[in-house]
Amino acid sequence: KAGVTQTPRYLIKTRGQQVTLSCSPISGHRSVSWYQQTPGQGLQFLFEYFSETQRNKGNFPGRFSGRQFSNSRSEMNVSTLELGDSALYLCASSFWREGNEQFFGPGTRLTVL
């Protein structure tokens, strides 16, 4: 069974631009969560989608948004990029049941210049 895939793996943008990252979950997984990993703040929860609906959201500004498609693939978008948005963005997928296990993708490394 294929794992979680994320594209692109690396991205360089400049301040003020916007970016879209993509995540394809493991087949059959309907929940997709996004996390930001930075050296200063560590791993932080961004948001979680299930059946095309955002069910949970972390403490991030409105510049960070996402969506989920009917095939469970998800995208996240960051508008008006800031230098501090440079990070590894990780996507994780899981079934929707108690105690389920989240499986993470390799991440997208975003560098904002």
Add this chain to the structure above:
Amino acid sequence: GEDVEQSLFLSVREGDSSVINCTYTDSSSTYLYWYKQEPGAGLQLLTYIFSNMDMKQDQRLTVLLNKKDKHLSLRIADTQTGDSAIYFCAESLNNAGNMLTFGGGTRLMVKP
């Protein structure tokens, strides 16, 4: 609020046991997780424990949970050089385990 803390660094010799510790603050956490991250890679789920358990063993891994002290530990028996990585503990913010609060990670270095 939720806060998960770990020591930054641990160094052991190959063949020894490693114990990585974690403390958390949210007493309502129902699931606690251990993840491993190797350089340039995403997170690999190692194991998780339900909050009504005290211990869980999975091959070389043993998880101990002290709910009274909000203390979680991961013991790796017969540590190998391939175990060198960063280890994260995480608590779930919901029963589904898809909203996690992570600790800062413990870098484990295994010396041959």
